[in-house]
Amino acid sequence: MARVVVSVMPKPEILDPQGKAVHGALPRLxxxxxxxxRQGKRFELEVEGELTEQRLAEIHDxxxxxxxxxxxxxxxxxxxxxxxA
Amino acid sequence: MARVVVSVMPKPEILDPQGKAVHGALPRLxxxxxxxxRQGKRFELEVEGELTEQRLAEIHDxxxxxxxxxxxxxxxxxxxxxxxA
Incomplete structure (x- = not known):
């Protein structure tokens, strides 16, 4: 059993309105x-069995x-x- | 300049419908x-100046x-x- 984390972020050249909204709220607080x-997503995957190279390639896909x-x-x-584990 | 990452995840005992939806889509693919x-959020903060203990405490807040x-x-x-840097 292994936990694999996939982080997904907007590309640097892409406008990120959620991140901008958070940034704009900071001075008020x-x-x-x-x-x-910048705001993105985080996925936690619980992977069964051994984390082989092939398994990791599948997760990239x-x-x-x-x-x-x-x-x-x-x-x-x-x-x-x-x-x- | 430092980059600080804040990861926000649903608590383990809380139902996570977004994560469940992704999990449900896996066999079809x-x-x-x-x-x-499980799906959560990732924030990347660009922090000015040195990352002191006080600064980190502020970011926790x-x-x-x-x-x-x-x-x-x-x-x-x-x-x-x-x-x-």
């Missing part, structure tokens, strides 16, 4: 010194086809340390 | 061996008050390695 906020929109988003796949 | 999916709903969500704050 008294937070200063944060120059930019899944991240690209189901979890992200490659036109406007970038994704990264990371294996959560300590959850592999 | 031919993906097997994934026993659970921000994560709790603005970025998450502590009743139904947990958050974690991590400093992105290599982006500190």
């Amino acid at each position: 008294g937070f200063t010194g944060i120059t930019d906020v 899944l991240a690209e086809r189901l979890l992200s929109n490659p036109v406007i988003e970038d994704y990264t796949v990371t294996v959560e340390p300590g959850v592999v | 031919g993906f097997t061996g994934i026993t659970d999916v 921000l994560a709790e008050r603005l970025l998450s709903n502590p009743v139904i969500e947990d958050y974690t704050v991590t400093v992105e390695p290599g982006v500190v």
Whole structure:
């Protein structure tokens, strides 16, 4: 059993209205010194059995086809340390 | 300049319909061996100046008050390695 995290973020050149909204709210709440906020998605996948190279390749495929929109988003796949058992 | 990542996930005991929807779509797309999916949010904050203990405490406060709903969500704050300059 392993936990794999897929992070999906808007590409740098793509406008991110959610992040902008959060950024705009900061001064009103008294937070200063944060120059930019971007908001994306985080998926935690619980993977059965051993995390082989083939399994990871499948998860990359899944991240690209189901979890992200490659036109406007970038994704990264990371294996959560300590959850592999 | 440092990049701080705030991850916000639904608490384990809270139903996560977005994650369930993704999980339900997997077999239709031919993906097997994934026993659970949970979906949350990822915020990337660009922080000006040095990342002091006080600054990190402020970001924890921000994560709790603005970025998450502590009743139904947990958050974690991590400093992105290599982006500190």
